[in-house]
Amino acid sequence: xxxxxxxxxxxxxxxxxxxxxxxxxxxxxxxxxxxxxxxxxxxxxxxxxxxxxxxxxxxxxxxxxxxxxxxxxxxxxxxxxxxxxxxxxxxxxxxxxxxxxxxxxxxxxxxxxxxxxxxxxxxxxxxxxxxxxxxxxxxxxxxxxxxxxxxxxxxxxxxxxxxxxxxxxxxxxxxxxxxxxxxxxxxxxxxxxxxxxxxxxxxxxxxxxxxxxxxxxxxxxxxxxxxxxxxxxxxxxxxxxxxxxxxxxxxxxxxxxxxxxxxxxxxxxxxxxxxxxxxxxxxxxxxxxxxxxxxxxxxxxxxxxxxxxxxxxxxxxxxxxxxxxxxxxxxxxxxxxxxxxxxxxxxxxxxxxxxxxxxxxxxxxxxxxxxxxxxxxxxxxxxxxxxxxxxxxxxxxxxxxxxxxxxxxxxxxxxxxxxxxxxxxxxxxxxxxxxxxxxxxxxxxxxxxxxxxxxxxxxxxxxxxxxxxxxxxxxxxxxxxxxxxxxxxxxxxxxxxxxxxxxxxxxxxxxxxxxxxxxxxxxxxxxxxxxxxxxxxxxxxxxxxxx
Numbered sequence: 100x101x102x103x104x105x106x107x108x109x110x111x112x113x114x115x116x117x118x119x120x121x122x123x124x125x126x127x128x129x130x131x132x133x134x135x136x137x138x139x140x141x142x143x144x145x146x147x148x149x150x151x152x153x154x155x156x157x158x159x160x161x162x163x164x165x166x167x168x169x170x171x172x173x174x175x176x177x178x179x180x181x182x183x184x185x186x187x188x189x190x191x192x193x194x195x196x197x198x199x200x201x202x203x204x205x206x207x208x209x210x211x212x213x214x215x216x217x218x219x220x221x222x223x224x225x226x227x228x229x230x231x232x233x234x235x236x237x238x239x240x241x242x243x244x245x246x247x248x249x250x251x252x253x254x255x256x257x258x259x260x261x262x263x264x265x266x267x268x269x270x271x272x273x274x275x276x277x278x279x280x281x282x283x284x285x286x287x288x289x290x291x292x293x294x295x296x297x298x299x300x301x302x303x304x305x306x307x308x309x310x311x312x313x314x315x316x317x318x319x320x321x322x323x324x325x326x327x328x329x330x331x332x333x334x335x336x337x338x339x340x341x342x343x344x345x346x347x348x349x350x351x352x353x354x355x356x357x358x359x360x361x362x363x364x365x366x367x368x369x370x371x372x373x374x375x376x377x378x379x380x381x382x383x384x385x386x387x388x389x390x391x392x393x394x395x396x397x398x399x400x401x402x403x404x405x406x407x408x409x410x411x412x413x414x415x416x417x418x419x420x421x422x423x424x425x426x427x428x429x430x431x432x433x434x435x436x437x438x439x440x441x442x443x444x445x446x447x448x449x450x451x452x453x454x455x456x457x458x459x460x461x462x463x464x465x466x467x468x469x470x471x472x473x474x475x476x477x478x479x480x481x482x483x484x485x486x487x488x489x490x491x492x493x494x495x496x497x498x499x500x501x502x503x504x505x506x507x508x509x510x511x512x513x514x515x516x517x518x519x520x521x522x523x524x525x526x527x528x529x530x531x532x533x534x535x536x537x538x539x540x541x542x543x544x545x546x547x548x549x550x551x552x553x554x555x556x557x558x559x560x561x562x563x564x565x566x567x568x569x570x571x572x573x574x575x576x577x578x579x580x581x582x583x584x585x586x587x588x589x590x591x592x593x594x595x596x597x598x599x600x601x602x603x604x605x606x607x608x609x610x611x612x613x614x615x616x617x618x619x620x621x622x623x624x625x626x627x628x629x630x631x632x633x634x635x636x637x638x639x640x641x642x643x644x645x646x
Contacts, residue, residue, distance in 0.1 A: 115239070115246075118232040125233050125434070128448050130505025133471040140167060140451045143484065151193040152182050152490065164469065171491045173455075173467070173482060176215050179492065186218055186488070189264035194488030195220060203257055205271040207428040208526045208591040216262075217428045219271055223487040226449040227275060230424075230431040237436040238317075238421055242394040248316035250286045252276060253306065253325045254294045255594075270294075271428060272321075288313045290362040299598040301353035303332040305363075307340060308349055311390045312368045319397040321423065323407040324523045324560075324600045326396060330387050330414040337375070337385035345372035387415050395419040401441030401512035403522055403554070403641045410558070425512050429494060430485050433510060441511040442501040445470055449486070454479035457497060460517060471506045478513065495519065520553075520639055522560040523600045525592040527552075527585070529637040535588055536564075536636075539580030545572045549614050552604075554641040561602035563642070567611045574606035 128135040144167065148158040156170045176183075185193035191201050195218060202224060204216040239245055255270035257277065262268060276284075276291055288310045296302035307329060318326055333340060336352065343350055347367030349360070371390065378389030387393070396415060400408065400422045411420070419438040424431060430450055433443030445452055452470045457478040459465035473479060481494040495516040502509040515521050518529035532552045540547040550566040564578060582604050586593035595601040 115236070118236040121229055122233045122236040125444070125448055126504065129444055129507035132445075132447050132505065132507035133469070135447050135507075136451055136470055137164065139448065140164060140484070143451065143486065146196050146486075147194075147488070149192070149197060150195060150488070151185070151190075152488065156490075168467070168491075171484075173465075173491050173493055174489075175493055179489065180213075182488065183216055183218065187216055187262050187264070187266075189262075194218060201266055203266060203271070203274055204262060204268040205428040206259065206268055206590060208589045214590045215428065216268060217489075218487045219274065220487055223430070223485070224271075224274065224278065226486065227271070227431055228279070230426075230434055230446055230449065231275070234424065234434050237434075238395070238397070241421075241438060242316070242419070245316035245394045248286070248394075249288045249310075249313040250283075251288055251306070251310045251313075251315050251318045253289075253318075253320040253329075254291065256294050288315065292359045292362040295359060296355060297597075298353045299328070299600075300332070301351045301355060303328050304336055304340070304351045305349075305355060305359075307333055307336075308343060308351070308365060309363060311340065311344065312366065312371060315391050315393060317393055317395045317397055319423070321399055321426065322524045322600070323396075323398045323400075323404060323411050326398060327407065327410055327414060328598075328600065333387065333390075334384045337379055340385070341372045341375050341379070344368045344375070393418050395421055395438065397421050397423050399423060399441070399512075400439075402514045403520070403556075425481075425496065425498070425510075427494070427496070429483060429489055429492065430487070432481060432483065432494075432496075433512075442509050443511070444504055445508045445510060447507055451484040453482035453484075453491070454498075455482060455493070460497075470508055473500050473508050475500050475502060475508075479510075480516075514639065517639065518637060520637060520641065522554045522556060522641060523595045525589060525595045525601065527554075527562070527589060527592055527637065529635070531585060531588045531592075532581075532637050535581050535584035538584040539577050542580045543572060543577050545569055545577075547572070547577065550636065551614065551638060552636060553638040555605075556641050556643055557602070559599065559602040560641075562604045564604055564606045565609060565614070566606070567614055568608040574608055578604045578606045 144158050144161050147153045161167050161170055182193045186195065187204065191199065195201060200221040201218060202221060203219045205219050207215045207217065254272040254276050257269040257273035258267035259269040273291060273294055276287065289306050293302060293305050293309065296305060320326055339350060339352070347365065349363065349365050375385060375389050379385045393415065395418055396411070398420065400420060421438045422435045422441045422443065424435050424443040425433040431446050432450060432452065434446055435441070435443035447470055454468045454470065454473045455465045457480060460480050467482060478497060478499050481496045481498055483492045483494050484490050497513040497516070498510040499513055500508050500510050515526055520527050536547055536550055547566055547569065550564060553563050553565070555561055555563045564581060582596070586596055592601070
């Protein structure tokens with residue numbers, strides 16, 4: 100063990116003991132889920148009674164869960180947007196208790212093209228960190244060799260822009276990284292400043308240059324496409340990377356400003372460079388095992404993201420993968436406690452969780468079940484109330500209950516909604532693709548009202564546009580226009596496209612009448628009528644390869 104690790108052991112022991120106690124308290128609360136949820140609801144209602152939302156919904160008169168359900172109808176983000184906009188413009192008590200410290204707005208894609216802005220308070224951030232501590236406590240117990248070893252975490256900037264009140268708007272991953280305990284921050288090998296590099300080729304190369312010399316324990320990134328991107332960048336830039344390590348230089352494939360360079364601590368590593376050269380010569384390409392000895396990977400594995408698994412295994416070998424749980428801009432909703440499964444314990448100490456049976460998703464007044472009443476094997480859509488001002492918020496994430504710990508449910512993420520596709524975290528909706536096609540066809544001067552969009556999983560995933568051939572239509576121009584319009588409507592799609600994690604859309608022209616014939620076949624199979632059939636523009640099943 101290095102002298103540095105020996106010196107850090109007492110501090111790490113205290114931090115680890117604290118995290119272990121939090122994990123134990125969480126498990127006990129999970130076992131008595133019904134009481135835990137009722138107590139949390141009472142506390143949230145009392146704390147938010149004097150907010151504008153609380154007054155509008157008579158929080159002062161709520162005395163039970165049944166009262167809460169009657170007072171607060173199910174909500175989408177668009178229902179809550181007027182309150183959030185007031186917070187955004189400086190009236191924090193529209194949603195947040197008086198005196199509550201507002202740290203930032205976390206940005207995520209909205210269904211209308213306007214991004215969602217999720218308020219992040221000091222209390223909410225502390226709850227997220229507690230969830231991370233519980234997750235980390237279980238992960239490090241399973242992988243004790245990772246203790247006090249460096250961590251590679253891929254983050255995004257916290258301040259893409261600022262609200263009129265001067266509050267940063269961006270990614271919460273950056274905020275968590277910047278405000279972590281000192282002992283944890285010491286383990287990060289990539290400075291936060293690197294997240295500010297706009298060019299993805301340069302950013303991923305810089306991440307590698309910072310991290311390759313270190314004895315990394317694990318890589319933490321929400322989407323496995325980022326881990327693949329790291330490995331692909333290392334293979335593509337092998338000669339450059341090896342030369343920089345041998346010479347102690349930094350020659351990225353693009354510009355990096357002096358302000359970011361000032362945060363980098365890069366040395367010479369000749370023996371490592373020689374080892375990487377030998378690995379490259381032996382295998383014909385540079386692979387992560389030529390420079391890292393990872394204990395595990397931490398990323399999402401549920402839903403369509405399982406399609407990345409073969410590629411991750413090809414690049415990283417058969418090291419354990421631990422799903423990070425259902426973690427979104429709106430909060431953390433599950434905590435996996437084992438490797439190789441997307442299932443996690445419902446996060447019932449920070450969120451009041453309710454569940455809509457999946458077959459009632461489109462009903463105007465669906466049944467809604469508290470967390471303790473769901474059935475193992477059942478599929479549901481998640482409804483959330485928590486400290487950042489989200490009340491009975493329909494997350495539109497479909498989950499399957501896979502077990503229980505005491506009264507509390509254990510669940511896995513299945514997919515986004517019934518009209519949403521997300522291959523790399525972009526969360527594209529049917530409404531967005533219809534609007535994007537309207538704009539693209541208007542620009543092309545040729546109306547296109549019959550089309551299908553479907554995700555295609557490949558080395559770089561992309562969306563395929565299938566449409567009947569139209570005389571005079573430049574399909575390449577249409578695809579470019581659709582791409583630009585969708586990027587304008589969906590900030591996360593734009594981010595994934597600019598980061599090269601999504602490829603450009605591709606058009607597939609079909610013989611005239613093909614889509615009509617396909618719909619008639621579906622109608623016959625369902626024994627329905629054409630006037631009752633609603634054309635589906637976005638298919639949620641992701642193709643394993645282009646058809």
